[in-house]
Amino acid sequence: MEDIKKRISISKYRDHIFAIVGLLSSFVGLVLLFTLFVDLFIDGSPRLSYKFFTSFPSRFPEEAGILSAWVGTTLVMVVTAISVVPLGVAAGIYLEEYARKNWFTNIIEINIANLAGVPSITYGLLALGLFVYFFRLGESILTGGLALALLILPIVIMATREAIRAIPNSIREASYALGSTKWQTVQWHIIPYSIGGILTGIIIGLSRAIGETAPLITVGALTFIAFLPSSPITSDFPFLSFKWLFDPFTVMPIQVFNWVSRPQAGFHVNAAATGIVLLIMTLIMNAIAIYIRYKARKKIKW
Amino acid sequence: MVEKSRLKSESKNLNFYYGNVHALKNVNMPIELNKVTALIGPSGCGKTTLLRCFNRMHDLYPHNRYEGEILLYPENINILSSAVDPIEIRMRISMVFQKPNPFPKSLYENVAYGLRVRGVNKKQVLDEKVEKSLRGAALWDEVKDRLNNSAFDLSGGQQQRLCIARALATDPEILLFDEPTSALDPIATSKIEELVIELKKKLTILIVTHNMQQAARISDWTGFMMLGELIEFDKTEKIFTAPSEKLTEDYITGRFG
Numbered sequence: 001m002e003d004i005k006k007r008i009s010i011s012k013y014r015d016h017i018f019a020i021v022g023l024l025s026s027f028v029g030l031v032l033l034f035t036l037f038v039d040l041f042i043d044g045s046p047r048l049s050y051k052f053f054t055s056f057p058s059r060f061p062e063e064a065g066i067l068s069a070w071v072g073t074t075l076v077m078v079v080t081a082i083s084v085v086p087l088g089v090a091a092g093i094y095l096e097e098y099a100r101k102n103w104f105t106n107i108i109e110i111n112i113a114n115l116a117g118v119p120s121i122t123y124g125l126l127a128l129g130l131f132v133y134f135f136r137l138g139e140s141i142l143t144g145g146l147a148l149a150l151l152i153l154p155i156v157i158m159a160t161r162e163a164i165r166a167i168p169n170s171i172r173e174a175s176y177a178l179g180s181t182k183w184q185t186v187q188w189h190i191i192p193y194s195i196g197g198i199l200t201g202i203i204i205g206l207s208r209a210i211g212e213t214a215p216l217i218t219v220g221a222l223t224f225i226a227f228l229p230s231s232p233i234t235s236d237f238p239f240l241s242f243k244w245l246f247d248p249f250t251v252m253p254i255q256v257f258n259w260v261s262r263p264q265a266g267f268h269v270n271a272a273a274t275g276i277v278l279l280i281m282t283l284i285m286n287a288i289a290i291y292i293r294y295k296a297r298k299k300i301k302w
Numbered sequence: 303m304v305e306k307s308r309l310k311s312e313s314k315n316l317n318f319y320y321g322n323v324h325a326l327k328n329v330n331m332p333i334e335l336n337k338v339t340a341l342i343g344p345s346g347c348g349k350t351t352l353l354r355c356f357n358r359m360h361d362l363y364p365h366n367r368y369e370g371e372i373l374l375y376p377e378n379i380n381i382l383s384s385a386v387d388p389i390e391i392r393m394r395i396s397m398v399f400q401k402p403n404p405f406p407k408s409l410y411e412n413v414a415y416g417l418r419v420r421g422v423n424k425k426q427v428l429d430e431k432v433e434k435s436l437r438g439a440a441l442w443d444e445v446k447d448r449l450n451n452s453a454f455d456l457s458g459g460q461q462q463r464l465c466i467a468r469a470l471a472t473d474p475e476i477l478l479f480d481e482p483t484s485a486l487d488p489i490a491t492s493k494i495e496e497l498v499i500e501l502k503k504k505l506t507i508l509i510v511t512h513n514m515q516q517a518a519r520i521s522d523w524t525g526f527m528m529l530g531e532l533i534e535f536d537k538t539e540k541i542f543t544a545p546s547e548k549l550t551e552d553y554i555t556g557r558f559g
Contacts, residue, residue, distance in 0.1 A: 100364060170403040174465070176362055178416040178472065179393035188415070193406060299452075300406040 040279065044272030052273060056226040057255065061266025064259075066274050068225045072141070072249035073210060075229060079145020079245070080152070080209050085202055088153050092160025092198075097186055116154035123151045124218025132219055139220030141229060142245040147215045152205035159201020163194035196296020203289040207282045213253040223258040225250045252278050303332060303535070304523075310335040310476060310506040311356070311381075315370035318351055318360070325351045327530045328370075333476070333523075335375075338498060338507045340521035340538070342514055344558065348530040349510045350400075353478050356381065356508060357395045358388035374475075393420070396469035397478040401485045402461035404453035404468070409436075409445055412453050412464055416472040431471050439467035440497050459490025466497065477501065479509040483516065495520050514554055518542050526550045 055065025091112075099105040127147030131137045137146075167190060175185040191198075229247035233239060252274055259271035311333040318326035326348050333339050341349040351360075358381065360366040372381040374394075381391050396416075404412050413432045414422075422428060432449070436442040441463040445456070453464055462482060469477060479498070483491040498507060498520050511517050517524050518538060525535040526549070534547045545551045552558055 168403075170399060170401060171405065173359065173362070173399065174403045174405065174468075175415075177357060177359065177392055177397040177399075178419055178468070179389050180419050181389060184419055188418075189405060 037279065040272050040275050043269060044274070044276045047269050047273035048276065052270075057224055057258075058226075061264055061270055064267070064270055066252060066255055066270075066277065068228060069250050069252045069255035069274065070277070071228055072221075072225070073251040075141050075244060076145045076148065076216075076249065076251055077206060077210060079142060080148040081202070081206060083146055084149040084153055084156050084205065087149070088156025088202070088205075089160050089198060091153075092157045092164065093186055093190065095157070096161050096164040097182060097190060112154050112157055116158065119214075120151055120212055121214040121218060123147055124215030126150065127215060127219045138246055139222075139248055140246045141249045143219045144216050144221055144249060144251070147219050148209040148212060151212065151215060152209050155205040155208065156198075156201055159204065160194070160198050163197025163201065164190055166197065167193050193300055196292055196300075200289045200293045203285050203292070207285040207289075210282060210285070211253055211278060213251075213257055216251055216254060220248075221254055222248050222250050223254055304334045308334050309375050311372060311374050313352075313355070313370065313372045316352075316355065316372060316382075317369040318348075318355060319367040319369075320351075321365040325530050326355070329532045331525055331532055331535055333506060333508055335506055336502055336504075337522040338502050338509060338520055339523040339525065340517035341508070341510045341525045341527060342512075342517050342553075343527035343533075344553065345512075347527040349525075349527050350480055351530075352527070352532075353397075353480055353508060353510050356476065356478055357392045357397055358382070359397070361388045393472060394474060395476040395478060396472065396474035397480065398462070398465050398469050398482050400481045402458055402465050404456075404461050404464050406452065406454060408450045409453055409456075409464060410449040413467050413471050416468060420472065432467075435467040435471040436464075438470045438501070439463045440493065440500075441467055457490070459486050459493060462486060462490070462494060463497065466494075466501075470501075474505060476506045476508060479507065479511075481510050481512055484512055491516075514542075526553060528553070 052065045053070065054067055055063060056067050057069075058064040095105065095109065095112075099108075124147060127143060127150065131143040131146055132139060137143045171189055171193070172185060175189050180188070225248065229244035229249060230241060232241055232244055234241045256271045256274045256278070259267040259274070262268075309332055313329050313331045316326055316329040316331075317324065329352060331339075331352075341352060343349050354360055355368060355372060360368070368382045370382070373379070374381050374391075379386060381395075405415065407415075410432055413435050414428045417428060417431055422431075433442060433446075436445065441460060444460060445451075445464075448455075453461060456464060462485075466477075466482075483494050486494065495516065498509065501507060502522075509517075509521065521538045523535065524538045524541040526533045526541065526545075526547070528549060534541065534545060534550045536546070541550060542554060545554065
């Protein structure tokens with residue numbers, strides 16, 4: 001009897017040790033992130049003002065701003081989103097609902113899983129060869145957006161598939177038993193019931209893309225730019241212009257990189273301020289993703 | 303056994319394979335018009351497999367193969383023929399599943415879905431059909447004030463009747479039930495059973511059931527299956543009072559199963 005009690009107390013002691021080790025491990029990540037955020041905020045917050053968002057970069061740190069960078073980031077993200085959403089969602093739906101399970105589908109699946117792990121600069125090299133040299137799209141917003149779209153395509157495809165796989169098979173059978181075709185089932189059931197998960201995946205992908213630097217430098221994004229791309233809205237008919245797609249650009253992470261590598265301390269403050277903006281944009285995107293997921297889960301429970 | 307003129311459907315030398323697994327062996331079974339035909343037998347005997355041949359559900363999955371024929375009267379077409387589109391078959395032969403599986407949509411949209419698939423979009427037509435189907439499934443009075451609520455707000459038994467209404471909306475000729483009450487409590491079960499008896503006035507019913515009393519209560523014809531074979535098929539009273547096969551007798555008296 002004494003023996004058993006001793007064993008139990010030794011086991012419980014070990015249990016406590018792991019609980020402490022686990023707690024410390026999880027704190028490391030949290031504390032680091034918090035420190036980073038506080039440090040960035042202390043460094044950068046003095047520079048955050050309306051003027052900072054409306055000024056071009058300049059030789060003088062106090063006058064420099066991120067106008068060209070945030071406009072560039074926004075436009076590149078628009079191109080990325082518009083190209084990755086139809087491609088990624090269509091591929092995900094095809095692989096889950098249409099593709100027969102055979103060696104060909106297996107090869108596609110293995111490739112997509114591997115693509116997600118390819119270093120981002122490799123996508124930059126691919127985009128440089130394909131979009132800049134072969135299709136002659138130039139070192140433009142279009143090229144940058146497409147390069148990032150390639151980068152996050154596997155993320156979107158996999159998120160779409162996960163979301164679709166969560167739909168119970170009984171729902172598909174119910175639809176088919178009423179005489180639906182595949183497309184009717186996809187259109188009326190599969191997409192509506194998985195849209196929460198799909199949107200979440202798209203936003204997670206975009207928030208990954210928004211911080212990417214390497215592939216954009218590879219395709220020739222500029223590091224100093226003191227003009228805006230041409231406006232998408234014009235005063236003459238047809239009031240829409242796509243010239244901006246072919247304009248040179250910079251994005252916020254590149255602007256940060258550029259400022260950090262300067263010797264003057266004033267530019268480092270600018271870099272920290274831009275870092276805050278980037279971080280907040282990413283956090284907002286993630287918050288939207290979490291909200292959508294929460295909404296979707298609340299509406300549909302299987 | 304069943305008069306030729308009274309036949310709605312009939313399987314002839316039906317064999318079915320899941321890949322290499324021979325799941326149905328030479329099944330010959332008539333289905334009489336406007337009657338309830340029940341399939342009973344131990345788990346894994348092939349009764350659900352047989353049921354799902356009638357609306358070609360097996361076509362949804364790879365490596366499934368049919369042999370033989372299932373004839374649909376009065377046109378005398380072979381349901382299993384590759385020349386026949388399974389979608390057309392499913393429009394004429396509806397199905398209710400084991401577990402209630404409403405769509406995560408409103409009650410109205412659940413019932414209207416089968417019509418929308420057929421291109422019916424007129425609000426007036428849809429309204430009429432939805433009401434008629436819900437009445438047919440004995441659910442109208444319980445839900446008429448909340449047709450826009452989610453189908454998930456209903457109880458399990460109501461959900462199953464909603465699934466029946468959904469299947470009725472398109473005026474099917476045959477209704478297939480795959481153990482429709484196995485997930486329901488006794489009260490909900492008795493409502494579904496009354497409904498089945500009511501429904502046979504208008505259409506033909508084939509029902510798989512695990513519950514022999516249920517088969518005895520609601521069916522006109524009963525088929526007893528075992529290991530993929532239809533051991534005996536006869537009038538329900540005959541099967542339950544004086545079966546001609548020893549296996550059937552052993553099963554219904556509870557000696558195995």
